[in-house]
Amino acid sequence: MSNEVRPQEELIALPAPKTIGDALAAAAAQPPEPVAVAAVEPPPAEPAPKKRVRMPRATEAKGRAIVITSGKGGVGKTTVTANLGAALADAGKRVVVFDADVGLRNLDVVMGLENRVRMHALDVIEERCELDEALVRDRVRRSLLLLPAAQNRDKDEIEPEDMTDLVSELTEQFDFVLIDCPAGIEQGFRNAVVGAQEAIIVTTPEVSAVRDADRVAGLLPNDMPARLIINRLRPALVKKGTMMSVDDVLEVLRLELVGVIPDDREVIVATNRGNPVVDMPGSATGQALRRIAARLLGENVPIPDLTQRKDWFSNVLSKLNFSRADAKG
């Protein structure tokens, strides 16, 4: 873990890194062995310099800041954020996932990084540390970083201007800034949205989630493009007519659909273990998330109709466990 606590030294020792992302790519290319770094250039005798390594400004391609929001809680914002981050990093992009849920942070747990969090976004804003010190690198993906939220603070303690500054600084260093928005539409929501250029609204095919998504869509700035992810779809229930279909949801919300994610109990297991679902081979949920990442990158990946597919597994499951006739005996 010693190599995790010295991002600054790495940055300084590596030959002329242009951005953090470049430095990361370089760090990923060579084995992250602090001893080897030290052998090339012995560390200075005085304590590590506290000055921020200023990144060159305004490369022609600034990163995209996308807020992932929903209104209703528990629809999968954090899981979607973590997994899209992983999938985008796999596509060679430099990604930072930013937990904006001050006081109720969870992105660190979902990514399995909770023990590596040292500083957080509020420390950066209040200048107790540099941005680089607060970023936590993913355990597996070197180009995926987490900016954690403060856990023992209030959402009202951040000003919208601070968020705008912080997000814009992140977009200079990363290709993608994914902002995990808190539930609700209070100050925490407004802070999470203010620095973003695009929004992804996550909903589930349930009336209450759809209603909250509609409310949130109305609260986003008019010029902010918003796209929709429908999460936790159960094709078997849609066919039975007890769950809203994708078309039902779209009829209410009238947003551009960027993906449909089937419900999968594997997600709970993966989340509890801090592993991304996109890493689970054969998981329909993981595949759907990877397709969404591809669409975010501009690839033309069709959205498959999940209800049309003969999903034998859920069929078998519904026959064994959940069919109503069975339950009523």
Add this chain to the structure above:
Amino acid sequence: MRGNIFVITSGKGGVGKTTTTANLGVALARLGKQVALVDADIGLRNLDLVLGLEKRIVYDVVDLAEGRCQPRQALIKDKRINGLFLMPAAQTKDKESVSETQMARVAHSLGADFDVVLIDCPAGIEHGFRNAVAGADEAIVVTMPEVSAIRDADRVIGMLGSRRARLVVNRVRPDMVRTGDMLSVDDVAEILGREVLGVVPDDEEIIDTTNRGQPVSLDPSRRLSAMYAIMARRLMGEDIKPLEIDADGLWTKLRRIMVGQR
């Protein structure tokens, strides 16, 4: 203080606060209690949808808090069951439009007229949370056997001050507990160090009944009704056990009894 005002909270969203509020309310009314359900999620109200009362809203809790109406004008009587009333939230207002004092006053005035008041708290720990908690005597913390939900519940319990807090462990999947992929109810209770008021298994019936505005508790023959009935009796001080979903799986057992399979 009579101790009959309960806030139903969770920290994390989507764990089942609103569903629990609606079903526990129905179960309490079924016990013959006069019950008022207060939707404190101003701007993102949903309790009206879950109860199927959304078309009957005239006044809301913000109108009441600001003195534009009387409690009986804002309260919506559920015609399907005696003794159940909804105090809806405003949809177009901000949570900041009501103060903690105002919400506490609303809660206390309802508490004087009703046997039980259940306040459906919004997700998070911001202004809306503080409003919902302000007038409550006790708390019911809804959580799920999942790391992030438990962490948020822990945070919320710490913010409830000296109020008694009991747990509803929602969305338990006995098969996953058995295979070790999910924490057990006992694990959750131990981590959070609070008494368990009720346990509810994960069940797709909830999605359907919620979408149709028909809380599952309205139909006593439904599988989940029994869970909420026990929760209601425990809340009223009866000394019975929260229905245990043991390692064998309650549904497996029930099915075995009813269908005679396996």
